[in-house]
Amino acid sequence: MTQSETPPPEGGTKRRDLLTTATVTLGCAGACALAVPFLNSLKNPAATTLSDKTIEVDLSSLAPGQDMTVQWQDWPIFIQRRTPQMLAALQTPAHIATLRDANSKMLQQPKDATNWHRSVRPDYGVLVGICTHLGCVPSFEKPGSAPEAAGGYFCPCHGSNFDAAGRVAERAPAPYNLPVPPVTFLSDTKIRIGHSAGDPGFSMSDIQQI
Amino acid sequence: MPAPEKTPGWLERRLPVMSVLRREYIAFPMPRNLNALWSFGAFLMVTMAIMIASGLFLAINYTPDITQAFASVEAIDRQIPSGWFLRSLHMGGVTMLFACLYIHIARSLWYGSYKAPRELLWLTGLGMMLMVMVTAFAGYVLPWGQMSYWGATVVLNAAHTIPLIGKPVSELLLGGETLGNTALHRLFVLHFTMAFAILAVIALHVIALHVVKPNNPSGIDPVSPKQTLPFHPYYTSRDGFALCLFLMVYAGLVFFLPDLLTLADNYVQANPLVTPRDIRPEWYFAPFYAILRAVPSRLGGLLLAVGSLAVLFALPSLDRSPTRPATRRPLVRLSLPLAFLSFILLGVAGMHPPTETWLIVSRMAMAWWFIHFLVVMPLVSEREITS
Numbered sequence: 001m002t003q004s005e006t007p008p009p010e011g012g013t014k015r016r017d018l019l020t021t022a023t024v025t026l027g028c029a030g031a032c033a034l035a036v037p038f039l040n041s042l043k044n045p046a047a048t049t050l051s052d053k054t055i056e057v058d059l060s061s062l063a064p065g066q067d068m069t070v071q072w073q074d075w076p077i078f079i080q081r082r083t084p085q086m087l088a089a090l091q092t093p094a095h096i097a098t099l100r101d102a103n104s105k106m107l108q109q110p111k112d113a114t115n116w117h118r119s120v121r122p123d124y125g126v127l128v129g130i131c132t133h134l135g136c137v138p139s140f141e142k143p144g145s146a147p148e149a150a151g152g153y154f155c156p157c158h159g160s161n162f163d164a165a166g167r168v169a170e171r172a173p174a175p176y177n178l179p180v181p182p183v184t185f186l187s188d189t190k191i192r193i194g195h196s197a198g199d200p201g202f203s204m205s206d207i208q209q210i
Numbered sequence: 211m212p213a214p215e216k217t218p219g220w221l222e223r224r225l226p227v228m229s230v231l232r233r234e235y236i237a238f239p240m241p242r243n244l245n246a247l248w249s250f251g252a253f254l255m256v257t258m259a260i261m262i263a264s265g266l267f268l269a270i271n272y273t274p275d276i277t278q279a280f281a282s283v284e285a286i287d288r289q290i291p292s293g294w295f296l297r298s299l300h301m302g303g304v305t306m307l308f309a310c311l312y313i314h315i316a317r318s319l320w321y322g323s324y325k326a327p328r329e330l331l332w333l334t335g336l337g338m339m340l341m342v343m344v345t346a347f348a349g350y351v352l353p354w355g356q357m358s359y360w361g362a363t364v365v366l367n368a369a370h371t372i373p374l375i376g377k378p379v380s381e382l383l384l385g386g387e388t389l390g391n392t393a394l395h396r397l398f399v400l401h402f403t404m405a406f407a408i409l410a411v412i413a414l415h416v417i418a419l420h421v422v423k424p425n426n427p428s429g430i431d432p433v434s435p436k437q438t439l440p441f442h443p444y445y446t447s448r449d450g451f452a453l454c455l456f457l458m459v460y461a462g463l464v465f466f467l468p469d470l471l472t473l474a475d476n477y478v479q480a481n482p483l484v485t486p487r488d489i490r491p492e493w494y495f496a497p498f499y500a501i502l503r504a505v506p507s508r509l510g511g512l513l514l515a516v517g518s519l520a521v522l523f524a525l526p527s528l529d530r531s532p533t534r535p536a537t538r539r540p541l542v543r544l545s546l547p548l549a550f551l552s553f554i555l556l557g558v559a560g561m562h563p564p565t566e567t568w569l570i571v572s573r574m575a576m577a578w579w580f581i582h583f584l585v586v587m588p589l590v591s592e593r594e595i596t597s
Contacts, residue, residue, distance in 0.1 A: 039382070042382050042385065043382065043385075044385035044386050044392050048318040058269050069483060070482060074388065074482070076482075076483040076484075111289065129483075133367075133508065134363070134364040134365040134368055135363050135364065135366070136360060136363065136369040136489070136507065137482075137483060137484055137485040138485070139485070139487065154483055155485070156486065156487050156488065157360070157364055157485060157489050158502075158503050158564055159503075159563065159564040159565075173503070173506055173508070173511075175507075175508070189390065
């Protein structure tokens with residue numbers, strides 16, 4: 001307090017103002033510091049982080065045109081076995097023109113699935129079944145059933161539709177294609193989900209969006 | 211009924227509740243020309259009281275745990291004595307609460323009750339509407355049915371699109387990226403904490419009303435005692451009669467049509483692997499859901515849905531005209547009913563699958579809602595000739 005050598009009457013007021021400001025400031029700082037442990041307690045120690053867990057799925061019961069759902073990392077994983085008609089439909093120029101990201105430019109799949117059928121092998125498709133719009137689970141439209149005659153996915157929440165390769169329609173509210181998880185074929189009818197032999201460095205945490 | 215002045219009693223000297231009640235609820239001067247729309251505030255108070263009472267007794271039998279929540283709600287419906295009644299009362303109450311809230315707000319819009327000196331009355335009321343919405347959202351998750359789960363998932367993912375803060379804040383508040391046990395427990399705490407917080411804001415709202423006095427259909431504040439009537443017995447008996455009619459409708463909903471507004475899918479336990487085919491919001495959120503869906507961008511949809519409410523908050527500064535009721539403002543008299551119609555159309559669209567037709571209806575209705583508040587109101591209040 002260097003000003004104290006000449007204390008004019010208003011100097012007293014200034015000093016009182018300083019004390020008031022200092023008290024209020026310190027009080028606020030203290031209240032903020034006290035809030036830290038309260039907010040800290042909201043953090044969930046059991047919060048889900050991506051695990052390295054892989055699962056193996058037997059596909060021998062899957063007939064062409066059928067699909068099945070398994071669970072991996074708490075996500076529904078769609079596995080479909082495609083018919084030649086479904087594969088043909090994926091490649092028609094008229095269909096490709098209706099897609100937002102037909103060539104899978106967005107990082108939503110491992111390198112070995114960055115192709116026209118968005119899977120390791122054309123006859124099997126594996127997709128994370130979470131709509132990239134607001135996170136609902138789309139339902140499989142069997143080939144031959146409307147509106148996706150070639151088979152595909154339809155999200156009941158906001159009407160996004162995806163083709164059989166999980167590519168989103170240009171007019172749908174969902175911004176990205178359905179993500180493709182890392183998949184390795186162990187045999188003709190057995191796959192491992194969680195590791196990609198064709199793209200070993202791939203991690204689900206790097207993709208654009210689940 | 212002016213009571214003869216005598217020496218204040220024991221209670222009066224220590225806590226003057228009786229004289230305050232006499233001043234504010236017996237002798238309180240009310241405009242004598244109020245119409246039936248002025249009873250909806252009373253309906254809201256009574257519904258809130260019923261919600262809190264039934265909610266407390268439901269909470270006694272409810273278990274906030276994802277493995278037991280659904281079963282505990284089923285037990286309330288089937289095993290707890292009179293549990294079905296409490297739950298029906300609570301669920302029907304949400305509908306009555308939102309219906310009255312929307313009518314109450316529409317009445318304020320029509321008669322210009324948001325204008326000086328009643329801006330704080332308007333803002334506390336709107337703040338309370340937001341709190342009721344948060345409470346209703348949290349409460350709807352509690353039964354842990356399919357609609358609870360997927361409705362909340364959609365809202366959560368919409369919140370995640372807010373840049374920078376969306377994801378970290380919602381993860382901190384709900385304890386994880388997806389809905390789980392932690393989230394359910396916290397939404398349960400949020401649900402009844404908000405309910406009591408609403409009580410506090412009701413107090414502010416009513417105190418503000420008693421300071422600025424009620425608006426009336428003419429929009430001109432009464433100046434002489436001849437233009438007013440004491441609250442009791444005139445408005446106590448009238449509100450009492452209106453309440454009887456209101457409770458008859460409410461009872462009809464509770465006893466005869468308990469399933470009218472509930473969705474069958476919510477009687478299926480939440481399943482994170484399957485989204486129900488026909489996902490629909492509750493009717494009171496349908497207008498905002500329709501906006502969310504009508505905009506191709508996620509963040510855009512969220513911003514416009516929030517913006518549709520934000521324009522109401524901004525209304526006292528958008529509408530600078532001193533003339534209160536729409537009945538005296540020829541252009542507002544045309545534009546405002548169209549805005550009401552837009553809100554209803556958005557609600558209807560939100561309840562339907564997102565086909566091309568309904569998307570167009572939602573977009574047009576949404577456009578008019580914003581045009582009315584952001585363009586018509588500021589322009590008209592500068593140029594209009596009022597009657």
